[in-house]
Amino acid sequence: xxxxxxxxxxxxxxxxxxxxxxxxxxxxxxxxxxxxxxxxxxxxxxxxxxxxxxxxxxxxxxxxxxxxxxxxxxxxxxxxxxxxxxxxxxxxxxxxxxxxxxxxxxxxxxxxxxxxxxxxxxxxxxxxxxxxxxxxxxxxxxxxxxxxxxxxxxxxxxxxxxxxxxxxxxxxxxxxxxxxxxxxxxxxxxxxxxxxxxxxxxxxxxxxxxxxxxxxxxxxxxxxxxx
Numbered sequence: 001x002x003x004x005x006x007x008x009x010x011x012x013x014x015x016x017x018x019x020x021x022x023x024x025x026x027x028x029x030x031x032x033x034x035x036x037x038x039x040x041x042x043x044x045x046x047x048x049x050x051x052x053x054x055x056x057x058x059x060x061x062x063x064x065x066x067x068x069x070x071x072x073x074x075x076x077x078x079x080x081x082x083x084x085x086x087x088x089x090x091x092x093x094x095x096x097x098x099x100x101x102x103x104x105x106x107x108x109x110x111x112x113x114x115x116x117x118x119x120x121x122x123x124x125x126x127x128x129x130x131x132x133x134x135x136x137x138x139x140x141x142x143x144x145x146x147x148x149x150x151x152x153x154x155x156x157x158x159x160x161x162x163x164x165x166x167x168x169x170x171x172x173x174x175x176x177x178x179x180x181x182x183x184x185x186x187x188x189x190x191x192x193x194x195x196x197x198x199x200x201x202x203x204x205x206x207x208x209x210x211x212x213x214x215x216x217x218x219x220x221x222x223x224x225x226x227x
Contacts, residue, residue, distance in 0.1 A: 005044045006036045006116070009072075013056050019066045038069035042076045046116025048183065049175050050079050058180055062190045075180055080114050082175070082182035087113045087120035155206040156186050169213075169220035179205075180227040187212060 014021035092105035
């Protein structure tokens with residue numbers, strides 16, 4: 001983030017949680033300098049729904065502890081990892097015989113994705129899930145009886161298999177705007193701390209949030225219209 005973006009984010013945080021606001025100008029300047037230093041590699045917004053202000057709001061509404069810059073950097077690290085996992089290094093417009101130039105172009109692509117400047121480029125064949133004619137083969141890698149017996153122990157996998165068989169979009173193909181779970185990871189819910197001095201954690205949900213399923217359906221419809 002730029003210093004102006006950090007200042008705007010910090011002002012927003014101060015409005016939501018007065019504990020984060022300082023009245024003394026020197027303390028305010030020191031706090032802003034710290035946030036700018038720790039968030040300089042974190043974008044304010046990025047592809048796949050990343051919004052630093054939304055992350056801050058989620059922390060303030062879900063945690064009893066004042067927000068710290070690390071509460072922004074850690075979710076961004078997970079989101080960036082998910083972006084890079086989707087990127088497939090498309091061939092740059094550089095002569096392949098120019099090894100150094102080619103490598104620099106690939107690194108530049110990855111840096112742009114990692115900083116949220118551009119969206120990841122996925123292979124067309126891998127986007128949107130498996131072909132409907134192959135979905136039942138992929139979903140039924142195990143015999144039907146074995147899959148049914150294992151379903152209670154792997155509810156997310158069972159739900160994804162059922163969605164593939166029914167021709168429905170896979171909700172884990174998009175991030176969750178409700179709990180901020182990145183692509184490929186299950187939705188989660190906030191757990192209360194066992195003791196007052198501890199901070200609450202996150203636990204995995206066996207089902208996805210309805211808004212995530214709606215987003216996956218919308219994405220699948222867009223990809224179908226674009227095909």
